[in-house]
Amino acid sequence: MSGVLETHDLTMRFGGVVAVNNVNFSLQESELRCLIGPNGAGKSTFFKCLLGQYRMNHENGRVLIRGNDVTGWNTFEIVRLGIGVKTQVPSVMNGLTVQENLWLSSRRIHGWHGASGAVAEVARELQIEDLLRRTVGELSHGQRQVVEIGIVLVQRPWLLLLDEPAAGMTGDEVERLIGIIRRINQTASIIIVDHDMEFVRMLGSTVTVFHQGSILVEGPAEQVLNDPAVREVYIGNRAE
Amino acid sequence: MMNWPSVDRINWGWFLLAVGIFALLPLVFDTHTATLLIIWALFALSLGIMWGFAGLLSFGHAAYFGLGAYTYAVAVINIGESTLPFLLSLLVPAIVAAIIGGMAFYGRISDVYLGVITLVVTLILFKFMSATAGDIYKIGSARLGGFNGMPGFHTLNVPGYPDISLWGWPTYYISASSLLLSYLVCRWILARTFGRVLIGIRENEERCELLGYNVAAYKTGIFSVSAAMAGLAGCLFANWAEIVTPSVFSLGQAVEVLIWVIVGGLGTLIGPILGAMALGYVKLLLGEQTVIDNSLILGALLIAVVLGLPNGVVPAIRRIWNAARLKLRRRVSEGSTRRTLNASSQVNR
Ligand SMILES: Nc1ncnc2c1ncn2[C@@H]1O[C@H](COP(=O)(O)OP(=O)(O)OP(=O)(O)O)[C@@H](O)[C@H]1O
Ligand SMILES: [Mg+2]
Numbered sequence: 001m002s003g004v005l006e007t008h009d010l011t012m013r014f015g016g017v018v019a020v021n022n023v024n025f026s027l028q029e030s031e032l033r034c035l036i037g038p039n040g041a042g043k044s045t046f047f048k049c050l051l052g053q054y055r056m057n058h059e060n061g062r063v064l065i066r067g068n069d070v071t072g073w074n075t076f077e078i079v080r081l082g083i084g085v086k087t088q089v090p091s092v093m094n095g096l097t098v099q100e101n102l103w104l105s106s107r108r109i110h111g112w113h114g115a116s117g118a119v120a121e122v123a124r125e126l127q128i129e130d131l132l133r134r135t136v137g138e139l140s141h142g143q144r145q146v147v148e149i150g151i152v153l154v155q156r157p158w159l160l161l162l163d164e165p166a167a168g169m170t171g172d173e174v175e176r177l178i179g180i181i182r183r184i185n186q187t188a189s190i191i192i193v194d195h196d197m198e199f200v201r202m203l204g205s206t207v208t209v210f211h212q213g214s215i216l217v218e219g220p221a222e223q224v225l226n227d228p229a230v231r232e233v234y235i236g237n238r239a240e
Numbered sequence: 241m242m243n244w245p246s247v248d249r250i251n252w253g254w255f256l257l258a259v260g261i262f263a264l265l266p267l268v269f270d271t272h273t274a275t276l277l278i279i280w281a282l283f284a285l286s287l288g289i290m291w292g293f294a295g296l297l298s299f300g301h302a303a304y305f306g307l308g309a310y311t312y313a314v315a316v317i318n319i320g321e322s323t324l325p326f327l328l329s330l331l332v333p334a335i336v337a338a339i340i341g342g343m344a345f346y347g348r349i350s351d352v353y354l355g356v357i358t359l360v361v362t363l364i365l366f367k368f369m370s371a372t373a374g375d376i377y378k379i380g381s382a383r384l385g386g387f388n389g390m391p392g393f394h395t396l397n398v399p400g401y402p403d404i405s406l407w408g409w410p411t412y413y414i415s416a417s418s419l420l421l422s423y424l425v426c427r428w429i430l431a432r433t434f435g436r437v438l439i440g441i442r443e444n445e446e447r448c449e450l451l452g453y454n455v456a457a458y459k460t461g462i463f464s465v466s467a468a469m470a471g472l473a474g475c476l477f478a479n480w481a482e483i484v485t486p487s488v489f490s491l492g493q494a495v496e497v498l499i500w501v502i503v504g505g506l507g508t509l510i511g512p513i514l515g516a517m518a519l520g521y522v523k524l525l526l527g528e529q530t531v532i533d534n535s536l537i538l539g540a541l542l543i544a545v546v547l548g549l550p551n552g553v554v555p556a557i558r559r560i561w562n563a564a565r566l567k568l569r570r571r572v573s574e575g576s577t578r579r580t581l582n583a584s585s586q587v588n589r
Contacts, residue, residue: 051450053446076453079451080452085450087450093440093443093444093447095442096443104436104437105451108452108453
């Protein structure tokens with residue numbers, strides 16, 4: 001049985017830099033997976049390849065999402081399969097209110113009449129009801145992260161790609177986020193990129209370590225985080 | 241009711257006031273001048289909706305204005321009756337814009353290049369039309385006429401009656417209605433999902449793509465609508481001037497409309513309309529004097545506004561107006577609380 005997401009020999013080059021190098025990755029239905037790796041390991045680029053944000057063809061390998069070979073598809077077509085994306089730098093509509101941001105996301109899934117109801121529901125879920133009328137650009141980094149997560153959740157995706165969702169959040173916000181992730185994970189598969197070992201440990205999922213565009217190790221959190229090779233990569237990188 | 245404050249709901253009171261002003265203006269103002277100002281306003285509105293709300297800048301919007309004018313002239317010379325030429329003058333620019341925009345947006349060309357491409361198209365059309373003096377440059381029985389342009393075509397007639405020509409004050413009322421209707425169309429677009437997604441694209445194109453919207457299709461759509469509106473303005477201009485020359489594609493025309501929109505206020509619909517009318521009027525007044533060069537004065541005005549009111553005049557006025565209203569309301573509500581306090585103390589007594 002094929003998984004939710006599979007890549008075959010996925011490769012992405014920028015000039016001489018091989019940002020993603022022959023990655024064979026697979027994710028099962030309802031799986032939670034953490035993707036870690038030092039700066040520049042290729043994690044964000046990996047996401048962008050999955051989403052067709054970089055032009056892909058079969059020389060870059062293949063991306064299969066629920067059995068569809070999406071290599072070469074447009075981003076919006078891939079997303080429409082039911083994928084929610086949170087980018088590393090919060091990608092929100094800064095000039096609009098929180099309500100408007102959520103509505104634009106909600107509208108595509110729930111239609112003109114259902115959009116507002118779904119927005120209200122997500123706002124309650126994330127406890128951001130009192131922010132709805134605020135302009136997103138005025139919010140703190142952490143709040144904007146929450147808004148972006150709301151934008152993702154309101155579409156009720158079955159696959160979520162979250163690039164550093166906890167960055168800039170306070171301890172409370174992170175704890176709430178973990179609760180939310182656990183709950184979504186009951187019905188959706190999730191890949192989370194993060195640097196914060198503590199956060200990854202708390203999630204306690206399978207961990208994939210990227211290093212120089214390739215998968216270095218993959219396994220249960222405790223085992224991977226104690227792996228000498230992983231420590232080497234991280235510490236070696238820090239020392240630079 | 242859906243709350244979407246960044247797109248103002250239409251205020252029908254103001255709209256009806258505008259209808260009234262346009263209806264009565266010929267009593268106090270020369271319609272010939274007023275018609276031209278209205279045509280410019282429509283042209284500015286067409287750029288304003290696409291630039292201010294979808295974030296798409298077309299440096300060469302004059303191309304669609306000019307195409308509208310030429311399409312009308314060529315078609316009406318061949319057909320005689322004006323209804324179809326009128327519709328074609330919207331349709332041809334819309335199709336050309338859809339092709340150019342479609343290639344640019346689906347080809348993922350960045351928005352800056354779109355601006356440049358449209359400008360180049362305008363310049364090419366200017367060069368080409370200027371060079372069509374020879375007899376071989378004929379479309380049907382319409383001679384393009386090179387630099388001297390195409391004079392002597394039928395102006396708009398009552399639909400179905402080619403002999404009943406609408407010229408003079410009817411041109412004024414047709415232009416005014418076109419402007420008001422186009423304004424309503426813009427408002428309607430902005431109140432629909434289509435317009436809201438455009439605003440989303442202006443704010444963050446990547447996000448809209450990641451929400452599953454076909455950004456290229458939305459951009460092509462608004463580009464095409466905007467070009468149709470510019471074409472309408474061009475058609476009316478042809479009727480007003482009774483001649484079409486390559487100057488409709490000139491660089492001056494292309495730049496002027498940008499200034500009108502910026503000064504009036506980007507991101508509003510009223511801004512471009514008022515900007516075009518006010519600056520257009522200033523230009524006409526200045527045209528009668530020879531002391532200072534016109535473009536110098538317009539340029540100085542532009543710089544003054546950009547430095548002093550970076551969002552344009554209309555948003556600045558709106559801010560002051562809203563602040564004043566808020567203050568007034570606060571004062572009124574303070575007064576009423578004081579009154580209720582007095583009342584309740586009296587009851588207590
Ligand atoms: N558009 C681009 N053009 C050229 N090089 C790029 C581009 N995007 C990424 N790179 C390079 O590709 C490599 C991988 O970058 P990427 O952003 O995917 O790393 P990352 O693992 O997400 O790092 P971080 O943890 O800092 O977010 C880096 O060397 C980066 O400099
Ligand atoms: Mg990254």
